[in-house]
Amino acid sequence: MEFNLNEFIWTIIDFLVFFLLLRVILFKPILKNIEGRRRDIEDSLHRAEAANKEAEALRRDFADQVAAARREAQDIVARAMKDVEETRARKLTEVEEEAARRLEKAQETIRREKDLAITELREEAANLAILAAGKVVERSLDTEDHRRLVRDFIHEVGAKQ
Amino acid sequence: MMNWIYLASGGEGGGQAGGAFFSLLGLEVTGAVTTMWGIMFLVLLLAWVGTRRLERVPRSRLQGFLEWVVETLVDFYGGITGRERALQLVPLVGAFFIFILLANYSGLLPGAGHVFPWLLAPTSHWSVTAGLAVVVFFTTQYFGIRKKGLGYYKHMVEPLFLSPLLLPLGILEELVRPFSLSLRLYANIFGGEMVVAAMVAAIPYFLPIATLLLELIFGLIQAIIFTVLTSVYLTAALSEEH
Numbered sequence: 001m002e003f004n005l006n007e008f009i010w011t012i013i014d015f016l017v018f019f020l021l022l023r024v025i026l027f028k029p030i031l032k033n034i035e036g037r038r039r040d041i042e043d044s045l046h047r048a049e050a051a052n053k054e055a056e057a058l059r060r061d062f063a064d065q066v067a068a069a070r071r072e073a074q075d076i077v078a079r080a081m082k083d084v085e086e087t088r089a090r091k092l093t094e095v096e097e098e099a100a101r102r103l104e105k106a107q108e109t110i111r112r113e114k115d116l117a118i119t120e121l122r123e124e125a126a127n128l129a130i131l132a133a134g135k136v137v138e139r140s141l142d143t144e145d146h147r148r149l150v151r152d153f154i155h156e157v158g159a160k161q
Numbered sequence: 162m163m164n165w166i167y168l169a170s171g172g173e174g175g176g177q178a179g180g181a182f183f184s185l186l187g188l189e190v191t192g193a194v195t196t197m198w199g200i201m202f203l204v205l206l207l208a209w210v211g212t213r214r215l216e217r218v219p220r221s222r223l224q225g226f227l228e229w230v231v232e233t234l235v236d237f238y239g240g241i242t243g244r245e246r247a248l249q250l251v252p253l254v255g256a257f258f259i260f261i262l263l264a265n266y267s268g269l270l271p272g273a274g275h276v277f278p279w280l281l282a283p284t285s286h287w288s289v290t291a292g293l294a295v296v297v298f299f300t301t302q303y304f305g306i307r308k309k310g311l312g313y314y315k316h317m318v319e320p321l322f323l324s325p326l327l328l329p330l331g332i333l334e335e336l337v338r339p340f341s342l343s344l345r346l347y348a349n350i351f352g353g354e355m356v357v358a359a360m361v362a363a364i365p366y367f368l369p370i371a372t373l374l375l376e377l378i379f380g381l382i383q384a385i386i387f388t389v390l391t392s393v394y395l396t397a398a399l400s401e402e403h
Contacts, residue, residue, distance in 0.1 A: 002287075002288075003287055003288050003291070004189075004191065004193075004286065004288040005288065006181070006188045006189040006190075006191065006194075006288075007189075007191055007193050007194060007283075007286055007288035007289055007292070008288040008289070008291055008292045008295075009188055009292070010188055010190070010191075010193075010194045010197070010292070011193075011194075011197065011283070011288065011289045011291075011292025011293060012292045012295060012296060014194070014197045014198065014201060015197075015256070015257075015260060015292065015293060015296055016296065017201070018201045018204070018205070018256060018260060019252070019253060019256040019257075021201075021205050022204065022205065022208060022252070022255075022256045022259070023252040023253075023256070025205060025208045025209050025212060026208035026211075026212060026227065026231070027231060027251060027252035027255060027256075028252070029212045029215055030212060030215075030227055030228055030231045031231060031235075031248060031251070031252075033215050033217065033228070034228060034231065034232060034235075035248075036217060037217055037218070040217065
């Protein structure tokens with residue numbers, strides 16, 4: 001085991017030169033690059049996390065808006081249905097009232113027509129009766145008194161019927 | 162594998178082959194030194210090419226590979242010291258790991274040592290592992306003093322009435338660390354090469370494949386042990402309690 005002082009000194013010089021150059025050429029730039037990349041990745045992760053949170057907040061906000069819009073739509077539909085129902089009921093009532101009014105009017109007309117017809121019929125019957133009685137008694141019954149008598153008679157008959 | 166055959170035939174221990182090739186700045190350049198230069202050149206070239214045009218998301222395979230290496234180192238040492246501390250220590254500890262791992266493996270290359278005397282496992286030389294351990298020692302002292310000032314050495318003199326006993330023990334503890342670091346690495350790599358060489362000499366067929374795989378594992382384990390201990394020493398120096 002011999003000790004060579006020249007090799008010893010050369011080793012110290014060589015290694016120090018090697019270390020200093022390698023530090024400048026290799027380690028510093030590579031470590032800077034690695035740490036920079038690590039920071040980039042961390043920044044990206046933080047940004048992604050923030051974006052994720054923002055997206056989540058937007059999603060929640062959107063869901064709230066959709067729920068609100070759905071509630072509003074349901075309210076509108078309910079209101080519309082109620083309006084329709086009310087309108088329908090009102091119209092139905094109006095139609096029923098109109099129908100009743102028309103029916104009453106028609107009944108009134110019918111009743112009037114009937115009364116008129118009965119009156120005309122009585123008139124005609126009185127005329128016929130007078131004519132017939134005249135023929136029987138050969139005497140004219142066209143005076144107003146005769147007519148009244150016949151009419152009263154027919155009324156009595158009609159009342160008994 | 163040639164260096165094993167060379168060793169088995171009576172050559173000097175792994176990497177002892179060949180003396181100084183030339184002198185530079187008054188210092189002899191040996192095979193261990195040229196191998197360290199080769200390792201440094203290749204790693205730095207790879208790092209430079211791979212990080213020339215860094216992209217936030219790696220598209221080139223080389224950048225992906227380099228990021229994988231660095232992240233693996235951060236994760237591994239982060240498991241021992243905590244991620245924040247690992248980010249601080251990984252340039253130094255990672256440089257140790259890459260350097261020692263490739264130094265351990267360089268002796269496994271074909272022709273290392275005998276055919277190519279300028280290529281051998283530098284960590285099979287105690288002078289090299291001692292140099293690395295001395296760097297660890299002084300770095301630990303530097304971090305400790307920078308963090309706590311001279312209070313870093315307070316534990317050596319507290320309680321005060323025991324300081325005559327504790328101070329030499331504390332100094333010894335600090336000095337033993339680089340010794341144990343350097344000797345462990347050197348002895349394992351050198352011893353491993355010797356064992357492999359002896360086995361190759363005894364049974365030249367098939368066995369070298371298994372021993373090569375074992376050496377790959379041992380080289381990795383030794384690099385891990387050296388750097389884990391280094392990170393523990395540095396973390397202790399940087400922690401509030403010491």
